[in-house]
Amino acid sequence: MTETAIERGGATRDGAAAAEPLLPELRAVWWEAGVRARAEAGVLAVFAELPRLVAEAVRVSWRADRLRTSIVALTTVGSGVMAGGGLLATQRVLVELFAAGPTPDKVVAALPALAVLATVTALRGGLGIVTGYAQNGLAPRVRQEVERGLFEVTTAVRLDAFDADAFADDMERASRGTESTVSLVQAVTNLLAGLAGLLAVAVAVVLIHPLLLPALLVATLPRAWASLRAGHLTYQTWAAGSVRRRRRGLLHGLMAERVSAPELRSYGLRRFLLDQYDRVMGVETGIQLALARRVTTMTSLGAVVGGIATGAVYVLLGLLLVDGRIPLAAAATCVIAVQAAQRSLAVATYQVDQVYSEGQHFGDYAGFMNRAADYLPAAGSGAAPPPLRELSVREVTLSYPDRKEAAVDDVTLTVRAGETVAFVGENGSGKSTLAAVIATLRMPSAGVVEWNGRPYAEWDADRLRDRIAVVTQEYHKWPFTAATNIAIGDVEAEARQDRIEAAAARAAAHDTIVELPYGYETLLDRTFAKGQDLSGGQWQRITAARGFLRDAELLIMDEPSSALDPRAEDALFQSIRDRQGRLTTILITHRLANVRHADRIFVLDRGALVESGSHDELMAAGGRYAELFTLQAAGYDVAPPRVPPPRGTVG
């Protein structure tokens, strides 16, 4: 097997993304943004950003659940106070125990301080439990707050937002950001707890003897600095491993997902993919081992320097003791304080790293929410549109971003209520785009569409949409039951079974559905237990039924029969013809035999409207429609095969 450029780039070089930017799998992806920013920032830059991130996290948490946020804040502070109180009580106990006199008397004298120590220790434990409980309840609320906010925006933005590259990337990063918000809030709480503990110890130590504070810092800072550096190193390695991780994610998908499973087997790709996986993991393991060596060196160095500093503090304490400048109890308390401070500092430094990196992702989320506002549709005037009399498309042009030619180019046409009209034209001539503009799914770059002579913008957008049903070419297979898949065609109405079945019958879907294991209640999603999948044509029937459900005043059907068998196709077009004269239908199809009955046919070419008229008029004109129709009809123009006589008959 020869090695391709992709394999070499993916498995061996971190810089491959820059060297081979055209390979989609090597493009920078969203989930690295925070990590990379974190890796590129110096340790001091991390501290500079902390206050803002902490404030953001508190704001989100407050919005999500005020009660639990307050509980977490209060218990965190309380816990810190208890830690300081515990240290002071410890010192009191030691003072009593180290005093002159008989031991039983000293113990009795120490009892009140001991009782205080026991109480604050118990309180601290209790506060810890309350914090944990409140945090557990807070996490899902924070998740709901940010995720719901994201979904409110993603379901409201105009369709053209999804055409912009930057928007799609932005949205992916924002999705990662919602996950990070929960972690950010948790990391901020832990950080504050660590800092509160640290502060409490520092205050207690100063109260015991001011000289002890610098001693405490000397003993704790080397370790803290080393652990921050080690965390930084881990993130740098993580950021540099982007290509490997993407490659691994890709391989995971290829080997474990349903879509690739058939080809994997038919081409015998199992060994090939497993080999690729082994190569990626070989590189990954080497890098992780090297990282482990560096991290261990760094933390060992911190421990050694910290140990020496701690030793020096103890020597200093000894000297002060000998000198009589510090009581024995204060010195003993200082030893305990150093250990408590080291524990709190270890928590705080780890959380600083967490807050910073999760904060970067959260920044993506917050940025997306701001930028997405540009894509929200303008609010309508609120006027409810009356029943359709006439639909006019006036000089409508629509250009997609980064496309030189307009997809719809200065089209003007009118459809009267009750008409069935067809949009016809070759692939890419702009039929679906024009239909999407009429369906209010896309905004034209120029021109207007009018409902009864007034531009769409003057009507209430939601109520306008209520009057229009659309069956799109790229229909969606909703992972719901068959009944729900049809019922969502009129989601505001009661999902009555008789209506659903009637719509299914009009789309030739009823018989297919009743044959499913649970009939209309069959779940159409194979990834769930008892879920079923349908053939392409069966799905298309259900989609058409969804469009028929509402008997909308304007029904737009874009290629509704491309996968249907002849019988189903005939039934579907019969149902469309049933609307003629009563309700308005816009039909897009390449099967021109089905548009012969249309009142009018509009022929598009490269976005422009080039012909219009009835079938007979257009055939008589001998233009593009006549050419396409004749071409297709020629395919059927064969002499019927001679039917052999039934067996046993005499010829």
Ligand SMILES: Nc1ncnc2c1ncn2[C@@H]1O[C@H](COP(=O)(O)OP(=O)(O)OP(=O)(O)O)[C@@H](O)[C@H]1O
């Ligand atoms: N989302 C999009 N972004 C960019 N270009 C697009 C997009 N959708 C369609 N186009 C382009 O716009 C032009 C018109 O496409 P449209 O889908 O409207 O054609 P159509 O007549 O419906 O084609 P078909 O018969 O193949 O369904 C084509 O050149 C197509 O490549």
